[in-house]
Structures are given as structure tokens and as C-alpha cells.
Amino acid sequence: MLIASLCRMGSRRSSYLYYRLNSTYIRRMRYLFELKEDDDICKQAYNSGSFFLFYKLSPFVQQEGEMWLAPRINVSDLKRLLKKFKESEERIEESMLVGCSEVCTPYFALDLGSLEKSALESELNGSFRELRKAFFLLEEEDRSLISKAQALLRWHDNNRYCSKTGQPTVKNLAGSKRVCPSSGAIYYPQMAPVVIILVTDGSRCLLVRQASFPKGMYSALSGFCDVGETLEETVRREVAEEVGLEVDSLCYSSSQHWPFPNSSLMIACHAVVDPQRSMINVNKQELETAQWFSNEEVEEALRMEPKLSKEQTGSLSFWVPPKQAIAHQLMQEWVKNTFHIVQKSSCQSWPQI
Numbered sequence: 001m002l003i004a005s006l007c008r009m010g011s012r013r014s015s016y017l018y019y020r021l022n023s024t025y026i027r028r029m030r031y032l033f034e035l036k037e038d039d040d041i042c043k044q045a046y047n048s049g050s051f052f053l054f055y056k057l058s059p060f061v062q063q064e065g066e067m068w069l070a071p072r073i074n075v076s077d078l079k080r081l082l083k084k085f086k087e088s089e090e091r092i093e094e095s096m097l098v099g100c101s102e103v104c105t106p107y108f109a110l111d112l113g114s115l116e117k118s119a120l121e122s123e124l125n126g127s128f129r130e131l132r133k134a135f136f137l138l139e140e141e142d143r144s145l146i147s148k149a150q151a152l153l154r155w156h157d158n159n160r161y162c163s164k165t166g167q168p169t170v171k172n173l174a175g176s177k178r179v180c181p182s183s184g185a186i187y188y189p190q191m192a193p194v195v196i197i198l199v200t201d202g203s204r205c206l207l208v209r210q211a212s213f214p215k216g217m218y219s220a221l222s223g224f225c226d227v228g229e230t231l232e233e234t235v236r237r238e239v240a241e242e243v244g245l246e247v248d249s250l251c252y253s254s255s256q257h258w259p260f261p262n263s264s265l266m267i268a269c270h271a272v273v274d275p276q277r278s279m280i281n282v283n284k285q286e287l288e289t290a291q292w293f294s295n296e297e298v299e300e301a302l303r304m305e306p307k308l309s310k311e312q313t314g315s316l317s318f319w320v321p322p323k324q325a326i327a328h329q330l331m332q333e334w335v336k337n338t339f340h341i342v343q344k345s346s347c348q349s350w351p352q353i
């Protein structure tokens with residue numbers, strides 16, 4: 001966003017700043033690429049790295065006043081910690097690369113789940129919190145790094161063996177892949193593509209409840225992409241499957257990595273149905289209920305603090321996910337009318353029927 005606004009300024013100074021920001025970004029991406037490709041460089045990078053710590057997939061966090069942080073510790077503190085718990089320094093090689101700072105300080109994540117939790121917490125002066133709680137407490141940058149870190153740690157934990165030979169697989173130092181030494185098969189960390197769709201009939205938008213949602217919460221309709229589907233096909237199928245409506249047109253909004261319960265790539269879209277054919281027919285195997293809401297109702301739900309909304313204060317009997325969820329962003333776009341629907345005729349990949 002900063003880069004975009006600097007571009008709009010259009011002055012010579014802003015072009016220079018734009019170039020500097022952009023080149024820093026390229027340098028960082030090239031550096032991360034090297035770390036992923038070359039174990040020797042990655043091993044050296046541990047020495048200048050910062051480490052996020054986890055305990056059985058729960059991130060280490062600290063509270064500072066009102067703020068929650070996911071602190072990173074440097075390699076000498078990490079070595080001291082391992083020594084104190086009588087662990088070998090080789091444990092550092094179990095770390096995963098999760099990113100780097102503006103000045104190319106690499107960030108790693110390490111799970112210390114085999115050590116004693118309360119002793120670790122008092123040594124580090126903080127606590128290991130479930131990601132479902134930490135996610136909504138942390139600021140954007142920490143939240144995104146911690147989510148990525150947990151997704152990587154979980155994927156490696158679940159993919160220790162080769163599905164062809166049954167032999168143990170070995171991770172590269174950055175954790176960007178695992179290799180089976182006997183078959184040579186390479187496995188890469190994966191996330192599942194999911195569409196999340198805010199359906200509108202022009203004047204109202206459709207929100208749904210799954211039985212597993214917290215009481216009173218409604219969200220946008222969602223569903224996993226089936227193998228072989230385009231995004232448009234998934235949107236159309238999910239809307240038909242879950243609420244029995246036919247999508248006329250749609251547009252892409254944005255995407256988000258969603259770590260719960262496993263790693264998903266949430267692909268957010270707006271979709272339009274014909275107001276003459278807007279009668280909902282809920283698939284009870286998938287949803288508890290689905291309902292049309294007015295612009296005013298959604299606007300009020302968005303304004304409410306999730307904590308207050310859970311207690312159902314005010315005139316509304318429902319609440320919506322907090323700002324960290326992409327469903328919230330779709331609703332914001334809808335109430336402000338800041339999305340642009342692509343007409344069916346101009347959508348190249350629209351399925352032929």
C-alpha cells in the first residue's frame with residue numbers, strides 16, 4: 001500500500017523511494033530463495049537468525065501492556081536455552097525458514113515440544129498459547145509469520161515418511177521440502193485452495209452458519225476446491241451445493257493464508273445471483289442455516305467489537321468474524337460497494353454448460 005501511494009505521488013523523490021523499497025524487496029526474495037536452495041548457506045544463516053519458538057505447535061507469546069508479541073530469540077540465546085535443557089545444538093537444524101527482515105535477518109521457527117513446557121515458559125518469561133487464541137491477539141506481521149511457521153511445522157510433522165517406500169523422509173535445512181533418500185521422491189509443503197464467497201442479489205448479501213461455528217456467528221459461504229476445478233467452477237458449485245442458488249457473475253477480491261485447522265489458501269470472491277431466483281435451499285449436511293441480510297444489518301455487525309457481539313448486545317442477533325478473517329473484509333467491501341463484478345460474457349474461464 002505504501003508503494004502504491006508513493007507511486008501515485010509521482011515526484012522524482014517518490015520514484016527514487018519506490019525503487020529503493022522495491023529493490024530491498026527483490027534482495028530479500030533472492031536471499032530467501034538462496035536459503036531454500038542451498039543447505040550450506042542456510043546453515044550459516046542460523047548464526048545470524050532470529051527464532052520463533054513453539055511448543056507442540058503453540059507459539060510462544062509475551063504481553064507488553066495492551067500488546068501481544070511473538071518474540072524472536074537470537075541464536076546465542078537459543079544455544080544457551082538448549083544447553084540449560086541438556087539438548088544438543090543440533091536441534092537448531094530442525095528449524096524452518098519463515099521469512100526475513102528488511103535487512104535480511106532470517107527468521108526461523110523451532111518447536112521445542114519435547115522439553116518441559118512450564119520450565120521453558122518461566123525461563124523465557126512468557127507463555128505458549130494455542131494459535132487459535134494467539135492469532136487474534138497478535139499484530140499483522142507477527143500473525144502472518146506465526147501462521148506460516150505453524151503451517152510448516154505441522155506439515156513436516158505429518159510428512160515424516162515417504163508414501164512410496166515407507167522410509168523416513170529428510171527435510172532440507174530451510175524446511176521448504178522433504179526428500180526420500182531411497183526413492184528420491186521430493187515432497188513440498190502444501191496448502192488447500194478454498195473459495196470464500198460473498199453472494200449478493202444486488203440489495204442483500206447471503207451469510208451462512210455451520211453447526212461448528214461459535215453461537216450467533218454468521219460468515220460468508222466457503223468450500224474446498226475439487227481437483228481439476230477452476231476457481232469459477234468451485235464458486236458456482238459451492239453456491240449451488242450449499243444454498244441451491246445459481247451464480248450469474250463473480251469477481252475476485254483478495255486472498256489470505258488461513259492456518260485453521262490445516263493450511264488453506266482462502267480465495268475471496270463476490271458473486272451475484274438473480275434477485276428473481278434468490279430463494280435459499282439450505283443443504284443441511286453442510287450448513288446449519290443461511291440467510292439474506294441487508295446492508296444496514298451487515299454494517300452494524302461489522303461495527304461491533306467481536307467481544308461485545310458475542311454477548312449479543314445491541315439490536316442484532318448475529319455477529320460476524322473479526323477483521324483478521326477475510327470474510328470480514330468481503331463484507332466491508334460489500335457494504336462500501338468497492339468491488340467490481342466481471343460479467344459472465346467477459347469471463348474467459350467460465351464453465352460451458
Ligand SMILES: NC(=O)C1=CN([C@@H]2O[C@H](COP(=O)(O)OP(=O)(O)OC[C@H]3O[C@@H](n4cnc5c(N)ncnc54)[C@H](O)[C@@H]3O)[C@@H](O)[C@H]2O)C=CC1
Pocket residue numbers: 192194196219220221222223224256258260261262264266286321325326327328
Ligand atoms: N478466513 C475466513 O474468513 C474463513 C475461513 N474458512 C475456512 O475455510 C475452510 C473450508 O470451509 P468449509 O466451508 O468447511 O469447506 P467445504 O464446504 O468444502 O466443506 C468441508 C468438507 O469438505 C470436505 N473436504 C474436501 N476437501 C477437503 C480438504 N482439502 N480438507 C478438508 N476437508 C475437505 C470434507 O468432507 C469437509 O467436511 C475451513 O477450513 C475454514 O476454516 C471458512 C470461512 C471463513
Ligand SMILES: [Mg+2]
Pocket residue numbers: 221222223224242286
Ligand atoms: Mg462450506
